[in-house]
Structure formats: C-alpha cells, structure tokens
Amino acid sequence: MDAFLQQFQHLQIQLEDITSATDNFNDDNCIGRGGFGKVYKGELSHSKGRSMVAIKDRGHGQGIPEFLKEITSLSHYSHENLISLLGFCYQGDKMILGLRYLHDPRGTHQRLIHCDVENANILLDDNWNGKVSDFGLSKMGPANEEQSVIITFAAGTPGYYDPQYAMTNTLAKESDQWSY
Template sequence: MSSIEELKHLQISLQDISDATNNFAKENCIGLGGYGKVYKGESEKYGTIAVKRLSRNREEHSQGDREFKTEIALLSNYKHENIATLLGYCDEDGEKILVYKHESQGSLDKHLKSADLTWTQRLKICLDAAHGLKYLHHDVAPEHRTMHRDVKSANILLDENWKAKISDFGLSKEGPANVHSSFVISNACGTLGYIDPEYFYSGKLTPKSDVFSFGVVLFEVLCGRPAYVKVDRQFFFSWVQKHYKRQTLNTIIHSSLLEHSNLGSLLRFSTIAYQCLMNGEERPTMKKVIEQLQKALDHQLAPSRPWSHDDDYAALHQRQSRCVFPVKLLFFTLI
C-alpha cells in the first residue's frame, strides 16, 4: 500500500476545491454522514466531482487521520471499473478532503424502494458490486487482499448507466492472500445491521465478513428496504433468514418485482443471498456469488413466465432447488 508521502501528485489545492463547490455552498451539499459532508462541484480539470469534506471537529466523526490516509493509499492503487474513482485529496489549513468522480445516480440505498428500478437492473447492479468485492478479495495483489469492512447499499455508487462502484474505503484492512483460513484481528466496525455477527463478537476479520454484509445488501435489493431499519424488533438479516427458512419470501419481496421477474431468477438470487448469511465457513466466496448472480441474470433474460401471485412459493422453491442447485447445497436450501 502506498504511503501518502508518495502520492503528492494527487494533491488538489483547497482553493481549487472551494472554487469548484462555490465555497462549499449549502445548495451543493449532496450527502451527510458521520465523517462530515459531501458536496457536488464542477472542476475545469476533472469535470463533475464529489467532494467529501471531513468534519474539522474530530470528536464528531468516525473517520480520523488514519482512515483518511487509508482511503487515499488504497484507492490510489485500485483500478477497477466497479471501484469508486479517487481523483485527489486536500490536506491543507486543517481541512481533510477527498475528491471523487461524481456518480450521477447517487448511492444504491436511495433507489431500493423505487418501482422504476427493474429486476434486470437490480441484478446487474448486484453483479457489478460483486465484481468489485471479488477484485478486493482476490485480485488487488498476489501477496495480499483487502477486506472492505463497511459493505452496505449506501456505499455502492451508481453512474449514469447504473453501473455500480464500491466506495468508502476508510475502514478497510489488508490481509495476507493465498493463506488458508487466514484472518486479521481487529476491532469490529462497520454499520449495525450489516456487520457479520461472528466478526462482531470475535474480532476475526476475513473476506467472508464482507460476504455476509453483501448478503444483507442482496436482500435489501430483493425486498426494497434498507437493512438499518429493524423489523419486528429484530435486525433485517434475521427477519429475512426466517422468511427464507419458512419459504415465505414472496410475502416480503418488493411488490413491483413479483409481476416482472422470472421465477428461476428470483429463487437462485434468494438462495445465494441466504448462503451469504450462513456461518462463516459455509459462506460462498465472491467468485461463487458472481457465478450464481450471473445465472440469476441469465434466467431473467431467458424467455419464461414471470412470477404469479398464484404460485405456491414453498413447492416452487423446493422444486427449483432440486433442479438447479448442487446436491451439496440442497440441505441449506431446504432447512
């Protein structure tokens, strides 16, 4: 990982950022988080930009100097179509600012409830994000891999063509690659509702911790609701797990998807999403997740009848499981 001293070429002056955002004008503020505010700006050199301005009061935000430097060092080395593009940074006059390419459709969490976002679009967005996570887990370098630690729909950005990009790497950790069952001990962090319970209680961070969080995102996409909102006084992931086991997912799937979605696609998608939430060793890798999501997309694009409200979900779920899933996974599908 590059040190920030090696990345001076990425520095952008505070004056240039101020000019691009009209001196951080209120009307240009497009986001607010624990770290501070995000502004939209127009730069002569970079075009439309997103400016993350960390709060100057260090007690008010969760990202400090270490996270600021981590994000710069990591994103300056990551080149992938499904990873957010860092254009530069500013560390001047007490300001710590990160500058990204602006993605015009914003973050995925803003679109979960939308009836206009079709099932095909949702599948492609999930596939894009999965490719981004696979890159982190397997392809960033031969000697190490990266665990994101804060995978959630709010950290998946969408460009003008609805292509997804993983963002917000301030909490990310690197670990050794190609070592069986390797893990990193760290204080559990992330966003409640998305954090892997095993990581939360043990502090053992592995790529499978991200897989759990991504499984939560998959169910957010399927159900059209954010995971940070508890349901029936329980975490969202516990709620969807119960519905999956009872084979009643059809009662909580986003209503606009049921009439226009291929049955096989929905079943394959929900099965891989559920497997992401299983115990750590039983969870799939991101390579396996991509394989199953691609098959879900292939089912959706194939000529076949859509879901019907008259369908018996339990019977169809079992029949589909027997037909298309490996015998090894059948037990997990039917419990």
C-alpha cells in the same frame, strides 16, 4: 505525515479548486453525509482532466488515520466497481478526498476487506452502475490466501457487518459478502 503525503504529491488538489467546485461548500451541492462528514458534488480539474466528482469534506467522526487509509487504499486499487481517487487536499485543518468511482482472489495486491458495505456507501455513476466508496474503515490483509483472517476491533454499521466479525473481532474475505 509529510513523508506520507510526499509519496502522493501527484494527487494533491488545491483547497481553492475544491472550494470553487463546491461553490464554497454550499449545502445545495451536498449529496450525502457519512462518518467522514458531508459529501458534495462538483466539477473539478485534476491530474486526469476535468470531471464531475464527489468531494468528501471531513466534518466530524473519522480523522487522520481513516483519511490516510482511504488515500492509500484507493490509490492502490482499481476496479470497475470501486470509486477511484482522483486526488485529495490536506491544507490546514481541511482533509478532503476527490473521488470518481474487491475481492479478487487472483490479484497479487493485498486483499482489501471494506468493513462497511452498506447502501450509503454504494454510489451510482451516470449509467446507474454501482460503485463501492468510503474505505476509511477498510482493512488490508495478505493476498492469495484462501483462509486468511484479520483480527481487529469490530467497526462498521450495525446490521450490515458480519455477526461473526461482531462476536469475534475476526474478519475473513466473506465478511463483506455478508453485508450484501
């Protein structure tokens, strides 16, 4: 775990800064809830300056694997329609992500299949542009393969995931498209 976190040391944010930004995780600043826990709004200083952020505080449900996957996914992908990772905090039992904002067949990076595209995971920025968030259930696959599939246990929100995925546990690049 320490070796993993070391490679992302430049993204680490102190718990005191997050506590201050959320007014000690005050429910008045809570803007949503998900499988990871509560999401708070706050203004936070980070490595790229100071901005309004969504702060995901792990409360229940998802755990360390999903937290680490979200750090990995969001630090490797940059797109105008994705929430970007500004930083994270992992101190004691606190696992917190600091967030700011998918499928590109021409990309050289691994393909990312979100696995949980639903209305609660689409956030709006100040200009009402949609931004995909919550990559805790996402799966990575090979890049630039027209027919690549990933076999895994089905997870996500019933009614939003691809019925083929639910029946066969097989993800394809079209699986996220079905959610729309």
